[in-house]
Amino acid sequence: MSRKLQAAYILVILAALAAPIVVVAGVSLNAEQALLFPPPEMSLRWYGALFSSPDWLVPLRNSLVIAAVSALLAVLVALPLALHVWSRGGLLSRALYTLGVAPFMLPPVISALGFLVFWVTIGMYGQMAATIVSHGVFLVTLPVVTLSLGLGAMDPALVEAARTMGATRGQVMRTVILPLLLPYIVSGYAFAFVLSLNEYIIAYMVAGFTVETLPIKIFNSLRYGYTPIMAVVAVLFVALAVAVFGLIGRFGNLPRLLGAERVEER
Amino acid sequence: MSARADRPTPGWLAAIPAAWLAVFFLVPFAIMLGVSFAHRVPGGFYEPGFELDSYARFLSPFFGRILLTSVALSAGAAAICVALAFPFTVILARMGGRAQTLVLVALLAVLSLSEVIIGFSLSTLLSKTAGVGNFFAWLGLIEESRAYTPSLFALMTGLCYLALPYAVLVLYPPVSRLDPELGEAARIMGATPLRAFWTVTVPMLRAPLFGAAILVFVFTLGVYLLPQVLGQPAHWTLSVHITDQAIFQSNLPFAAAMAVLLLLVSLAMVGITLLLGRAR
């Protein structure tokens, strides 16, 4: 394949991935309550409507709270897990790592049903805390993976050097390991946050009728007919994802974070 | 591992994540397994017990068709995704650092999108009033705009849209670690670029390619919203029925039994991938 053909291939695929988003962005600008593309008249009124209609504001707030707290939970569980697996090998460590990676690898419907029966059993079905904990468990895989990558990239001699210079175990953690791990903690949190915002099935099964999140709200509205507000939400989600991953790409080494080894540092 | 004189973390640290995941991940699965054997109370919930009624329902032709639909859809999506993703990843891995980062940001943004949003966006794109129908009519390819959804085509497009970023990201590490000099060596020995690709790159990546296909397969098995938005009732998958049984038919034991089956299929697939990885 010539270089031009290669570039064309990449661009065609990217264009195909962008096409629905472009159309949705256009639709979100419709002046009327209609999904027309290209829109006959343009207006930003549906952007205003999202932020003024309580119908949509409540799910927006729910989604943000759930994403913020569950991503935090995921990181808080992933950090000791990744540290433990990194600092010692053995069967137990490997089992723990598998347990950390499994939630995100299985089809989410299965976990969703598991969470549903669990919360029903302990009587917390339908509460926001149930959604938060479920997301925290489901998304723990993302910080586990980023943190393990970060620890793997760290020169073990750094820890030993700190030890020989007199640092206690706690001091090594505070002055060496955690500062070096910070970018990976942040990106693990960001990954989990964005994916929690977008997650539907678990949120739906665990508390879909009482704690509406944005994806649930969109799906519910799909049944009663389309409004451009849905397009507005979709556009905002895409924009947020691009912003978050763009920032990670800007300030971190995204190719390295995703497992490439041959990409030069910038 | 060597017997380090001391380790950076105390041993009890593992207890926190272990206990957390045991309670909130393993216990739910155990309860689900229990529920799948429970006795269904029609119109109500279920009562504890041990019976195989829910599993017995797998033997009906109706259920056989659901399973077949699910597997066929996922297998199709896996084949298409890997076929598209592999050349994409190979080209991507040879690009400069900055360009790679940009493409990866785009992929991650698409990957993080909710099934709901993807379903909504694609149904808009394939709709009569706002989509490609308009565009084709404008080009004069068709006389009048028409909708391309719901249909098998729309559903398959949705599945591939959802899974393509995953396929690329799974292939990305092994492809990017592949020594580019190997291909160059083949070319110096006289192979055309395409031949070098087929005789050097593809065989070396056989296991990751298979792994990516399995991953897409398992991943799309769990898709349950797109069949409802983009497909016709005949395209409803096992996952759709699990949700349907759990929420709308209030038949938790049957939903749980189907989830257990889905889990077993997924684990079997992952197991095969691991075995293949080890055999290499």
Next chain:
Amino acid sequence: MTELSLHGLTKRFGSFTAVDGVSIDIPDGSFVCLLGPSGCGKTTLLRLLAGLEEPSAGRISVDGEDVTGTPAHLRGFGMVFQSLALFPHLTVAENVAYPLSIRGTPRDECRRRADELLSLVQLEGMGGRRIHQLSGGQRQRVAIARGLAIEPRLFLLDEPLSALDANLREHMQVELRQLQQRLGVTTVVVTHDQKEALTMADIVIVMDKGRVQQVGAPMEVYRDPANAFVAGFIGTSNLLPCELGEGEITVSGRRIALDPGDRVKARPGEAVLSVRPEDIRLSADGLPGKISFVRDLGESVQVLVEHEGHEITALYAPGARPEVAVGETVGVEFVPGTRVVLPA
């Protein structure tokens, strides 16, 4: 003051013995080089000293105090790692002052001491930089300054100069040696480069396969190797099988009388004759051989002679270059008083 003494120090990894019964006493203020081929256990021995590995057997004591069970962070040693292990998230000054700030030293004092240490290694004014803004040689100096920050009882360095290019490495060898002499700190440096060891050390410890082969001053080890391994590893030696008799040796059926200056380390019977290239003479007499190659290196000339399947190297100053051509038959002689007869 600091006398370092190892007693039967052993480290096993599973069934593999990396360090095998090392016993040495090292006087205060010495500069010691641990020398040996890659994989012989040098790093492991150094890590045992630092407390980063637990010995399988044996004792380590410093100043008569047994530190075998003391954890690394309480030993009060300084160490420079092969990868340097500088903290990328700290500045140069923060790196150098790390051992002090860890001990709760006030900020001002840390800064003052960091400046002092940086000027000691000729990096004045670089304290505010980040590690990635430094060249390889500068990083080396930062690591050395950091290792010396707490005025350690013992200073350990693992192949500290191996990442530098040849010129800079030779320069740093001298600098490191001068710094050590000025501070008088007992220092152990691991190296696989015999020239480096001969340049810097008071005491060279030659290791192979986890065991100490010889301990001695550089010239002692060079001139008077304890066995064939040391002779072959340090410098270039010509090693030939021989038969040791009363006041004479037999090489390839030819008797050679020993001189009082020759050193005999072997018992009568089968042995190995070791002669340095500069102590070989080509003449009409001696062991018959055929010139196989002449290598003119500018500062010296090497002549390779093939003798009964052995390659013998002779070394000449450029002015003393012999008139020989490849393929010519010559006689090989060993300068009396330079011959060493080692156990087979």
